[in-house]
Amino acid sequence: MSEIILHHYPASPFAQKVRSALGIKGLSWRSVKIPMVMPKPDLMPLTGGYRKTPVMQIGADIYCDTQCILRELERRYPTPSLFTGTTEGQAMAMSHWSDKALFSAVVVLNFGAIGEHLPEEFIKDRSEMGGAPFDVSRMKAAAPLMLDQLRAFLDWTESMIGDGPFIMGDAAGMADLNAFHVLWFLRKQHPGAGPILEPYAKTSAWLERMDTIGHGTMAPMDAADALDVARDATSTTEAAEDPGDPSGRKPGDRLTVMPDDTGRVPVTGELVSSSAHHVAIRRSEERVGEVVVHFPRAGFRVLPARD
Ligand SMILES: N[C@@H](CCC(=O)N[C@@H](CS)C(=O)NCC(=O)O)C(=O)O
Numbered sequence: 001m002s003e004i005i006l007h008h009y010p011a012s013p014f015a016q017k018v019r020s021a022l023g024i025k026g027l028s029w030r031s032v033k034i035p036m037v038m039p040k041p042d043l044m045p046l047t048g049g050y051r052k053t054p055v056m057q058i059g060a061d062i063y064c065d066t067q068c069i070l071r072e073l074e075r076r077y078p079t080p081s082l083f084t085g086t087t088e089g090q091a092m093a094m095s096h097w098s099d100k101a102l103f104s105a106v107v108v109l110n111f112g113a114i115g116e117h118l119p120e121e122f123i124k125d126r127s128e129m130g131g132a133p134f135d136v137s138r139m140k141a142a143a144p145l146m147l148d149q150l151r152a153f154l155d156w157t158e159s160m161i162g163d164g165p166f167i168m169g170d171a172a173g174m175a176d177l178n179a180f181h182v183l184w185f186l187r188k189q190h191p192g193a194g195p196i197l198e199p200y201a202k203t204s205a206w207l208e209r210m211d212t213i214g215h216g217t218m219a220p221m222d223a224a225d226a227l228d229v230a231r232d233a234t235s236t237t238e239a240a241e242d243p244g245d246p247s248g249r250k251p252g253d254r255l256t257v258m259p260d261d262t263g264r265v266p267v268t269g270e271l272v273s274s275s276a277h278h279v280a281i282r283r284s285e286e287r288v289g290e291v292v293v294h295f296p297r298a299g300f301r302v303l304p305a306r307d
Contacts, residue, residue: 002059013185022216037125042223059233067296085168112139254305
């Protein structure tokens with residue numbers, strides 16, 4: 001089987017979610033470091049325009065968004081399961097809280113606190129990605145409101161962890177990953193994280209336990225080598241019609257797919273397979289030949305291609 005290649009950068013909380021999943025599953029993987037801001041010239045040939053972090057590559061199959069990446073890791077490497085003690089639906093629905101409400105509160109708190117130290121190119125890039133100014137002074141002003149949100153959310157994590165050691169009991173899984181990556185980001189970046197987390201003894205101890213899970217076995221890889229892997233491989237995704245598709249999409253249809261929140265860059269290709277939770281499209285580019293790019297459905301828009 002082809003190696004797991006993660007395209008990411010160390011400071012990315014969403015990449016941390018995947019790194020910890022690789023740790024839970026004890027997997028070996030290759031790490032390609034990508035830039036924190038556009039341009040990402042060695043990533044675009046693989047994704048066709050999707051620019052967010054992380055992206056997972058296995059041969060000529062490219063998985064965008066942590067929902068899609070974690071589902072695929074679970075499919076290929078089911079033991080130990082990320083869904084011990086939860087259903088997939090419970091864990092995935094919880095990620096809409098952690099990845100949106102919890103993440104947004106922590107982004108505002110973190111960048112409100114350290115915003116004046118951010119490079120101009122980062123602010124410009126995130127303004128373009130979000131379609132609105134990345135306004136550090138507004139974030140600073142909103143910090144008290146976000147502390148109220150975070151307080152409610154940390155009260156939830158205390159209650160979720162309960163007697164522990166993990167949210168669903170003895171084994172760490174998706175429920176832990178959801179809450180962990182955002183609080184990891186708070187702890188890593190916010191200068192006041194210590195006092196913010198201090199009243200939450202269960203959450204603080206659980207964060208330490210999550211750290212000890214580690215990231216599996218990582219070996220670095222050059223971006224050019226990852227592109228060669230894609231060029232020399234053939235996608236293993238089989239064409240499959242989705243009988244429940246509400247719009248009657250069929251393999252071979254030309255579609256565009258993009259996130260519905262930020263980084264809305266349409267990726268165009270030919271439908272290979274889809275379901276309630278995934279859409280896989282084939283596209284080709286000179287540097288990598290044919291690749292199949294996979295996206296989740298929740299939080300993504302799938303439209304007929306204009307060409
Ligand atoms: N829904 C996405 C969110 C990913 C995301 O927002 N990642 C951040 C970094 S943690 C990002 O892409 N920032 C811009 C960039 O890296 O170019 C997922 O679950 O993967």
